[in-house]
Amino acid sequence: MDPVSINLLGLPGRPLLWLLAVVCFGVFGWRMWQIVSRLRQAKPQNRFDRWPDRVAHFIQNVLLQKRIFNERAIGWPHFLIFWGFVLYATCFNWALVKGLFPFLPIPYPDEVGLIGALLEVFGVIVLAALLVAVARRLFFPPPRLHLSLDANLILGLIGVLMVSTLLGRTFALVTEGGQAHWHHLISGLLRPAFSSMTKDTAEGWAKAMWWAHMLGVFTFLCYLPFSKHLHLMISPFNVFFGNLRPAGSLDAPGTSDDYGAGAAVWKDFTWKQLLCGYSCAECGRCDRACPAQNSGYALSPQDIVQKVKHHFEQEAFRQGAGTATSSGVPAEGGEPRLAGGLVTPAEVWACTTCMACMDCCAVWNEQIPLIVQMRRHLVGQGAVDRGVQDMLDKLNRYGNSFGKSDRMRARWVQTAGLKIKDARKEPVDYLWFVGDYASFDPRLADITVKTAKIFQAAGLDFGLLYEAERNAGNDVRRIGEEGLFEVLREKNLQALGKAQFKRLVTTDPHTYNTLKNEYHFNGSGPEVLHYTEVIAQLLADGKLAVKKKLGLRATYHDPCYLGRYNGVYDPPRQILRALGVDLVEMPRHHNKSYCCGAGGGRIWMEDTEKIQERPAENRIREAVALPEVKAFLVACPKDIAMFRDAVKTTGNEGKIAVKDIAELVWEAVEREA
């Protein structure tokens, strides 16, 4: 039976099929060309390197759908729908080729037993998965899941495709008559329902089902490139061309002149950044993970991606789109407009750059570079609020965010009566890059001093850059002041270049991140370590002896720039084990750790909106809910500042104490006087 040989209202099947194929593929192709050609007008980005790694990345994240499984309810359903789609798409094209070129000596796909069986099995599985998906959307949608007609249409359409295939096979079986074969797994079960049908009717229905299915796919083909479901075409490419460099590096190939100016309109973004919009499946995972979104700030990472996409669609496809103005031209009124006015500065400034969004995005979208690009534009226009402006001026002038003279940076050494080597004058094994907060904040001096004493107790050969140290620039870069970041980096590299040392150790994870990933010490740089990595090693090597075990029941907060960004999860835990701490993991731990809210320059910004609950407050409440946990342990100076405040503002003083790992280590190793 050749399903193509029909006559529909006088139109023979084959020409009809040809017409549909040409028109629908034409529409699809035209639309894809439209998008691709516009994307090519955006800024370049080299994601064409390291093909073997890209293939591996693709296999893991597209074929194995790794991140999809992070949300349990939808994990298996989506995986199954994906593979069902792969099977059905293959079969559609196969069937179409056979239908268009009947002289080809190949069967129709469902005429092959194995294929038929697969089609039936997957038909049922996908239908079941669809039911779960629909139920989820109707009855238990997670927050920020974009519930749209678009999504429901697609679910319906897929359902139609599955049903038409199953029924088609059934009717074909009725037409054929006789014994059901092994591969009529489902159709064999459905046949009895139609046993009263005549062979002719059945054949008619079988063909009708075939055409219904083909029409369904043709509709899909025309509808897809205009709906969010383009994500199924684009996201594999998005993943393939994803970022393979360390997440903690905001470097982009090309000169900083290219990227330093930031992005105001679509042409200022790179093709890859714009691709994110088409890759986004509007699932809302990024929003669910985002601390800014959960606190009530204007920022929604999903919206950022979608708004940039809408802006691209509005602007790039208009007449004369080739003459779109580039960044640097504020609209009337002087207020800089982002993405054609769709993105507000408030959204862009609310980001803490914690990377929870990118960590959970199943299609590997890159929300933070989008945001930083827009921040760069705002900075370029001078559109930063006063507090940030003051901070940048101070950083430029004094090299630190506290506005204190750079000569005061190492005062804490003197005040504590410590003797620490000057790495500028003599060679050291470890150069300790202390960082602004640990050096200047009087509330944190105690912890810094204890860290120094721990190093001394272990006989570590370490030194400081003293006044030559400048803010490492991690948050300066993330605020969008690329020029200032370069100045700071240059000065630090100069000072480091003159010093002699084997390894760098930092107190602050932000410092750690940028020194490790963005400093590029002319080729093979020194090893960059966080102080927890150093102390864990010292304990393991026996260079630090634990005098008394701390019978403390505590929880540990993974700092964003140490954990999620750089994968340093174990050393702090190793330390705590060695100290005899009874560690209770936070419900959101390791890469799910919830940001304290200080990153991305947020610690320097005013809250201009009424916030329900700050990220740090949410986190403390999460900790306090753990039974019998008395201490909240951190490994970052900014965390100390943020969480100690949050303990006060949530009224939890006395219930939980915020301590740095260094404080605990010192307590455990302290030699008696």
Added chain:
Amino acid sequence: MNYYVLLKMVPDTVEELEIAPDGKALDLEINRLKLADSDEHAIEQALLLKEKHGGEVTVVALEAPDVDDALFTALAKGANRAIKIAGDWAGLQSLGAAKVMAAYLAPGGQLPAETVVLLRSQAYDDLEGEVGPALAELVKAPFVGVVTSVTPEGGKLRVLKEFAGGLRGEFVLPVPCVLGIQSAEKPPRYVPIAKVRATQKTAKIETAEVAAPEKPAVVEVERMYKPEAAGRAQMFEGSPEEVADQVVEVLAQNSLI
């Protein structure tokens, strides 16, 4: 309209200021200089006027350590020209500075037509007075200080001057004139470092030669010193709770609660 903004580098009080060994002046080796805060406002006001009403903004400064940075930053913000008056001006006080500026801006004894000079209303390291009024007197131009708003009006300027207690006065003065700016109508704009660096590569600071006045200072400092910490507060120690307790005690003792 030609706007001239006069800049001055003043000692940065972020750190302890050191007195020179002779005990009569600040130690310029140790003390670092920065642009006077109100100079940023003067630059901003001039740029706002240029952007709204057209004209050219020229920033002028006496040669001093780190003055190039300030001049390039002003250029990056939008100033058209930057002039550095060469020379060693250490020891020059306000009246002397005013004479130098007068010689540069008004070589013929009077400011050219269509000229507005903006500068800080007062500088805090200034023993000798204010450069603004002195300059105005030397070039026979009108002066208004503590200005917080400037509006050109038919060849004249309508300005607001701030008095104590939130009171303000509105004045109208002809051009050419000298204005002492207290604060610009908008906070000084931010210019990204990348732009300043680009400006350092492309723009040039012009140098001007002006003869030094005979007497750099009219008043001679006998002695310069730091205030003694006399009359210092009696300090409360302890945790915030303990401090609060002690404060309450003092308030009770003084019948305030």
Added chain:
Amino acid sequence: MSNGILVLVEQVKGEISEITYEMLGLGRRLADELKVPLTAALTGGGVAGLAGQLGAADKVLVVDSPALNMAPAATLAGVAGAAAAQCQAGLVLVGGTNVSLGIGTILSLRTGLPYVNFCKAVKVENGAVVATSLLCGGKILSDVKLAENRGILSIYPGAFPAEAGKSDKSPTVETLAAPVEAPAVEFAKFIEPETGDVDITKQDILVAVGRGIQSQDNLALAEELAQALGGAVCASRPVIDQNWLPLSRQVGKSGMSVKPRLYLALGISGAPEHWEGMQGSRLIISINTDPKAPIFEGSHYGACADVLDVIPALTEKVRARKA
């Protein structure tokens, strides 16, 4: 020949400013020490009636002309020069205020008298007048000896007691027919400050906040404390500049001058411009995280702590004590 001290009277809208009395007090002391006459130059339109308040001076020279109200510094300097010539004064005292800005400098250029700014203290040492000026945000003092006791001193507001300049005596009043330069600057009008809900100058207890309050949200904490104490919240310039509080709450050189029974300075560094506005307070208690903050120099009590920690604790304890 030069003898005699001349005080340039400052009056605004027909009221003699406090600075005038401060200068008169100082002038009286110096005149008595140097044994020279003290003259006051009173300028303005319709001001003759104010002369009686200037009894601390021996003589008052009145130049009555409406053109002199809110006249530019150049015009007032011209009249001051004439007055100085008339009473043969070698030492002139002028107010270091926004109103009198420029008079001293211009007078100095015209007469050749040296001009000394920001005078916080003036003493007579072996017959010579030594003026001490406060510079660089209050961090530096400098002493200048006036040659032949001739010079123009700009007096720092609040540095000298105003009481010393108030007197019941009746001075000799003379009219001075000084030529009045046509003012090159025209005074258009006054713009009164918006009347805020609260007049902080009338409050007994002020809770003052500065940068240390950190964010607008935390103002609520200060409001609660002020309420508990029965006072009002005021602020230093940085807080006002951010528009967290209206201008009517600003304390300082460009804001209000206050003299409450209690001034709680919270998170305020104590820059001279702010100090000028509240130095007369009866009891000053300051909290600041910086142990070197200038505010501690003049406060009666202080603590090095975070105001965000102290304020809530203090509010609670004040309420408890009052209950």
